[in-house]
Amino acid sequence: SQQGEEDPQALSIQEGENATMNCSYKTSINNLQWYRQNSGRGLVHLILIRSNEREKHSGRLRVTLDTSKKSSSLLITASRAADTASYFCATGASGGGADGLTFGKGTHLIIQP
Amino acid sequence: EAQVTQNPRYLITVTGKKLTVTCSQNMNHEYMSWYRQDPGLGLRQIYYSMNVEVTDKGDVPEGYKVSRKEKRNFPLILESPSPNQTSLYFCASSPNGDPGHQETQYFGPGTRLLVL
Numbered sequence: 449s450q451q452g453e454e455d456p457q458a459l460s461i462q463e464g465e466n467a468t469m470n471c472s473y474k475t476s477i478n479n480l481q482w483y484r485q486n487s488g489r490g491l492v493h494l495i496l497i498r499s500n501e502r503e504k505h506s507g508r509l510r511v512t513l514d515t516s517k518k519s520s521s522l523l524i525t526a527s528r529a530a531d532t533a534s535y536f537c538a539t540g541a542s543g544g545g546a547d548g549l550t551f552g553k554g555t556h557l558i559i560q561p
Numbered sequence: 562e563a564q565v566t567q568n569p570r571y572l573i574t575v576t577g578k579k580l581t582v583t584c585s586q587n588m589n590h591e592y593m594s595w596y597r598q599d600p601g602l603g604l605r606q607i608y609y610s611m612n613v614e615v616t617d618k619g620d621v622p623e624g625y626k627v628s629r630k631e632k633r634n635f636p637l638i639l640e641s642p643s644p645n646q647t648s649l650y651f652c653a654s655s656p657n658g659d660p661g662h663q664e665t666q667y668f669g670p671g672t673r674l675l676v677l
Contacts, residue, residue, distance in 0.1 A: 553601065
């Protein structure tokens with residue numbers, strides 16, 4: 449399956465700094481989504497970007513998508529301690545098929561107070 | 562409140578003892594799915610359902626069964642659990658029944674299963 453791969457696997461920054469996470473995927477997509485997971489809890493949808501979009505904003509989140517490079521980035525600006533979580537990208541396949549959403553392994557983000 | 566619920570949240574069992582994890586959503590969603598999450602492996606899809614009476618295998622279906630007799634419920638059944646099924650399980654639902662055009666998925670809180 450066209451699993452997304454997040455990079456880095458783990459990231460630790462100081463509160464107030466910006467955090468950038470990247471996602472690469474392998475095949476054509478309809479959309480790419482980012483989810484957040486607090487330790488041991490369910491995933492929460494953050495933002496969706498469609499294959500014909502290049503950038504999208506939601507509050508302190510900025511997502512970019514480069515379909516030519518099959519990659520996306522998630523930027524969290526002015527990070528807060530509450531942003532500490534794991535972040536996953538998920539791709540929705542294009543052209544039909546039975547894959548549904550395929551999740552990457554996640555980036556674990558730690559915000560140091 | 563719109564939500565996906567799972568029960569139980571925690572379960573310890575022994576090898577071979579059949580168990581069912583329930584999943585229910587109150588959003589009238591067509592698509593429902595089960596995932597397992599293991600360290601270093603991320604989320605892997607076990608089974609999904611596009612609508613009532615329509616289910617299909619995901620990436621790791623071995624050792625699991627599901628049913629979709631009603632739109633709101635999607636139970637995960639382990640007929641004969643084994644230790645390698647020790648994991649954190651998530652149920653999710655989505656308005657769109659087409660797996661080829663999936664958008665936002667709504668996740669349950671998770672079920673932590675330990676098989677001894």
